[in-house]
Amino acid sequence: MNTSSTDRIEKQVLIKAPRKRVWRALTDTGEFGEWFRVKISGHFAPGKAISGPVLHPGYEHLTWSVTVEKMEPERFFTWRWHPHGIDPGKDYSHEPTTLVAFELEEVPGGTLLKVTESGFDKIPLERREQAFRGNSEGWSIQVGNIERYVSQHP
Amino acid sequence: MARLSAAGPLSITRLTAGADVTRQAITKHLNILAGAGLIRDIRVGRERLWEVETRQLEEARRCLDRISGQWDEALQRLKLAVEGEEH
Numbered sequence: 001m002n003t004s005s006t007d008r009i010e011k012q013v014l015i016k017a018p019r020k021r022v023w024r025a026l027t028d029t030g031e032f033g034e035w036f037r038v039k040i041s042g043h044f045a046p047g048k049a050i051s052g053p054v055l056h057p058g059y060e061h062l063t064w065s066v067t068v069e070k071m072e073p074e075r076f077f078t079w080r081w082h083p084h085g086i087d088p089g090k091d092y093s094h095e096p097t098t099l100v101a102f103e104l105e106e107v108p109g110g111t112l113l114k115v116t117e118s119g120f121d122k123i124p125l126e127r128r129e130q131a132f133r134g135n136s137e138g139w140s141i142q143v144g145n146i147e148r149y150v151s152q153h154p
Numbered sequence: 155m156a157r158l159s160a161a162g163p164l165s166i167t168r169l170t171a172g173a174d175v176t177r178q179a180i181t182k183h184l185n186i187l188a189g190a191g192l193i194r195d196i197r198v199g200r201e202r203l204w205e206v207e208t209r210q211l212e213e214a215r216r217c218l219d220r221i222s223g224q225w226d227e228a229l230q231r232l233k234l235a236v237e238g239e240e241h
Contacts, residue, residue: 006214035231
C-alpha cells in the first residue's frame with residue numbers, strides 16, 4: 001500500500017561543502033548538537049542510544065534521545081526516535097518511533113543532503129502535537145537565532 | 155488512505171480489490187491508521203466501512219507541516235554552520 005501523505009517528511013538541501021565535511025557535521029556529536037540544539041556527547045555508532053537535554057529555550061526540561069540504526073560513512077546515517085521532546089521520567093520504550101534518514105550525494109557545487117522522516121502514521125496524534133523542538137511560538141525565537149548566527153558568522 | 159479520501163467510505167472487500175496486497179495486510183494497515191485517529195470504521199447494516207476522519211487528518215497535516223518547518227530551520231542552521239567556515 002502506498003505511504004500516505006501524512007506519514008513522511010522529505011527534505012533536501014544543497015550544502016556548498018564536500019561530503020566529508022557534511023558527514024562530520026552530521027555525525028560528530030559536538031557539531032551535531034550545535035545546529036540541532038541539543039547537548040550530547042560521546043560518539044554515534046550503529047545500535048547505540050544517544051541522549052541529552054534539548055537546548056531550545058523553554059524546552060530544556062525535555063530530553064533528546066535517538067537510537068542509531070545505520071552509518072555508512074559519507075553516504076547514509078539513520079536513527080529512530082520519538083518525534084517529540086520526551087519527559088525523562090517517563091518510559092516511552094513501548095511507543096512507536098519514526099525513522100530519520102540522512103542521505104548524502106556529491107553534486108556539482110557541493111553535497112546534496114536528503115532528509116526523510118517516516119512513520120508518523122503510527123504515532124498517536126496527541127504525541128505528534130508535541131513537536132520535537134519547540135512549537136510555533138518557538139519559531140520566531142528560532143528565526144532570531146538564525147539571524148544572530150548569520151550576523152556573527154558573516 | 156488516498157483511496158479512502160477519493161472514494162469515500164469503502165469496505166475492506168472494495169479496498170482489497172485491485173490492490174496487490176493481502177486482505178490481512180490491508181486490515182493491519184487500517185487498524186494502524188485507525189489507532190492513529192486518521193480513519194474510523196462505521197457500520198452500515200452488516201457491512202463495516204472505513205472512512206477518513208477529516209478533522210483528524212487536517213490535524214495530522216498541521217503537525218507534519220510544523221515538524222517539516224522545524225526540519226527546514228534545523229537544516230538551514232546546518233548549512234550555515236558548514237558553509238560559514240568556508241568564508
